[in-house]
Amino acid sequence: MALNVAVLNALKSPDKADLKEALRKLDCKLEDVLPELNESDGKPYYRKLLFQNDEVELLVMNWSALECAPHDHGESHGWIQVLSGVSKNTVFEARDRYLPRELFEELHEEGRLFFAPRKGVHKMKAEGGGELVTxxxxxxxxxxxxxxxxxxxxxxxxxxxxxxxxxxxQRQRVKEIRLAYSENS
Structure with a gap:
């Protein structure tokens, strides 16, 4: 894949707007990433790291019919671009040591970008039976x-x-946390 790494290398402590602009400048299309895709091997998706430095990382994912688990992105924030298919994104409210509470679902079609905030909890899946690549x-x-x-x-x-x-x-489990039910769960 011919990736304009200069766009990504230029990012220094990028904010939300910087990341969105960089993604737009990359102008990635499905055909650009097709050679990078692989089978998900019983997981919700297969992911391939396309670029990483100290500031940013760029990944491509192709999704199976499985839904991923609710998750956050640690201290990271970023943008997700739908290259093909339709993504169902479910957003949660997470508080301290309580079970996250589902807030809403949204569909994102091909070409759409959506933001994943720091500590934001969400889950995704392919919607409508088509191939989802993000x-x-x-x-x-x-x-x-x-x-x-x-x-x-x-x-x-x-x-x-x-x-x-x-x-x-077991080696992938850095820290396990028991959660409590809140009145709002």
Whole structure:
């Protein structure tokens, strides 16, 4: 994939607007990332790191029919661009050591960009049976992502090589957290 890395290397402590503008300047199309995609191997998505430095990371993901777990992006924030298909994004309110509460769902079609704020909790899935491919630009690179298991009333800070699902390997479980139900859950 021919990626204009100068656009990404120019980002220094980028804010929300800087990241969105960089994603627009990259002007990535589905055909640009198709060679980078692979099977999800029973997971909600396959992800490929396209670029990373100390400031940002750019990933492409192709989604299976599975929904990812509710999760945050640690101290990172960023934009998600739908390159193909339709994404169903469910946004949650998370408070301290309480089970996150679902706030709303939204659909994002091909070409749409949507923002993932610091500590924002959401989950995604392909909607409508089509192929979902998304491009993600985060600052700083994601570390300390927290994944939630709503049925077990638990959360887990996962290792950087784990996606937005409950880790199967013990080494990917950095810290497990028991959650309490709140009156609003």
């Amino acid at each position: 491009l993600h630009l985060y600052a700083p690179p994601i570390t300390g992502m927290k994944v939630y298991d709503l049925e077990a009333c638990a959360a887990c800070v996962v290792s950087d090589d784990c996606g937005a699902w409950w880790p199967e390997e």
